Amino acid sequence: MIKLKNVYKEYKTKDKNIVALKDINLNIKNGEIYGIIGLSGAGKSTLIRTINRLENVDKGNIYINDIDITNLNKKELLKTRKKIGMIFQHFDLLSSKNVFHNVAFPLQIAKVDKNEISKRVNDLLELVGLSDKKYAYPSQLSGGQKQRVAIARALANKPNLLLSDEATSALDPETTKSILELLRKLQKTLNLTIIMITHEMEVVKRTCDKVAVMENGEIVEKGNVDEVFFNPKTDITKRLIESMHNDDIEELDITNTENSKLFKLTFIGESSKKPIISTIAKDFNVEINILSGNIDKLISTSVGNLTIQINGNQEEINKSINFLTKNNVKAEVITNERDI
């Protein structure tokens, strides 16, 4: 279990002090894949770097399996760090060493026996699907292959925690997908805990069990990914979710009038499979236009969004909305500046 308690961190520069982390509280269970999302400058990198003490905190405590790492001496810190792997956006491989030696490097530093190094590197390369690139150099690899080498290297010392700092941000969507699938596979086979920071909700959606949303150095929202997708509470979370979809309702040039209202419907799990829209059209005196829709397939369930226009008198529209709510569909009126 990883526990951050009232963590505070300030960068002191010549002309000003920047508060990067304000009163951060976070509990991450063993075996979870925990996403930390936010826009640029929110404090994500600083936060993840405090967990292996690449950054020190000014106030607060960070516990890894009940040990407060903010108080460790150098020797104890090195021992703890060995059990934490880290991967980065730009892979950070050694260009003068081939794949085998990049992965072997942390084991050589840890003075592991030569035969053991050879066995472990070969096993790791097989695990990340790169056995055939053992003698290739980083310059001969694609971005996705480089990240696979970096992942193998991060796992060389058999860590139980993997920190991922925007590991897929430099990759195309297909390669991103395959790296995220690999991380989930590794989490299962090695029983890893993974903390991943990202600015893309797509990464959270595809990989994470839990998520914390950061803004201006604070965690403004956190919870199970399905709950956060179904019921985002803050504007920043809504914006991050909406940025995955391409449905800009403003562009549709439709306004709310007395007998016509725009709604955003959100469905979760089983309710997304029921023929709810056709039931409303049949049972109430309303007409429905479907304007846009999408379904996000999360790790635990699916969350769907539908933008619809309901035409009818106010009473019939209200009845339709009551029916939706009773069927666990969240319905929100979309207001438009030009509404009458």
Ligand SMILES: Nc1ncnc2c1ncn2[C@@H]1O[C@H](COP(=O)(O)OP(=O)(O)OP(=O)(O)O)[C@@H](O)[C@H]1O
């Ligand atoms: N070494 C540093 N010295 C001074 N200020 C820093 C330093 N590192 C980060 N900051 C500042 O701290 C704040 C948080 O930065 P951080 O890199 O943690 O955010 P982030 O969410 O990871 O953003 P990005 O995705 O752009 O890296 C920002 O205002 C940043 O300018």
